[in-house]
Amino acid sequence: MKTPIPDEDVKSGSMSEATKRKLEEGKISELDFEVAQILCKINERYNISAASFYKALDLGHAVLILTRGDAGLLIGRDGKIVSELSSSLGRKVRIAEVKGDVKKSISDVIMPAKLLGVNQMFHDGKEITKVRIARSDLAHLPIDLPSLEKALRALMEQDVKLEIE
Numbered sequence: 001m002k003t004p005i006p007d008e009d010v011k012s013g014s015m016s017e018a019t020k021r022k023l024e025e026g027k028i029s030e031l032d033f034e035v036a037q038i039l040c041k042i043n044e045r046y047n048i049s050a051a052s053f054y055k056a057l058d059l060g061h062a063v064l065i066l067t068r069g070d071a072g073l074l075i076g077r078d079g080k081i082v083s084e085l086s087s088s089l090g091r092k093v094r095i096a097e098v099k100g101d102v103k104k105s106i107s108d109v110i111m112p113a114k115l116l117g118v119n120q121m122f123h124d125g126k127e128i129t130k131v132r133i134a135r136s137d138l139a140h141l142p143i144d145l146p147s148l149e150k151a152l153r154a155l156m157e158q159d160v161k162l163e164i165e
Helices: 007-012 017-025 030-046 071-075 077-089 102-110 135-140 145-156
Strands: 053-058 062-067 092-097 115-123 126-133 159-164
Touching: 007 030, 017 030, 030 053, 030 062, 030 077, 053 145, 062 071, 062 077, 062 145, 071 077, 071 092, 077 092, 092 102, 092 145, 102 115, 102 126, 102 145, 126 135, 126 145, 145 159
Parallel strands: 062 092, 126 159
Antiparallel strands: 053 062, 115 126
16 A cells, blocks of 8 residues: 555554654654554555555544545445544544545535535636635535635645635
8 A cells, every 4th residue: 555654664653764854844744654554454454555545634623634546445345444544543534536636526525515616716926726615515514614725725735715605
């Protein structure tokens, strides 16, 4: 399974000097290390070796796990893998695919709320992605608005502005 942390570190449960340097530089987080270890244990039972874990984001009451591969591999049949991740972390877990279909990725994060649209706009010489959500769906969002904006910024790797209509 592909993770941002070397297999030797994940299996041993301790960080090498190179991994500690990545942690200090902010390239990975403690949560990334923890999720990689949990996924390694899950891999022993469910064989998710084709899965690709990219990054984990702490959203307070939830954890967003980003993947560069098929998100379905980290969800698992009948949601077994995501539910095991959730119980191991003690928080709700969301899985989203990075750099796939943008609308689908955003929809995965905000589900069960519905996405009205995604637009690209330019402001002060930089590109901003505007994500539109219906006001009636605010109660259905899985996380609060500031955490959602942070998650979408990390998912899209650019500035994001939430628009409630």
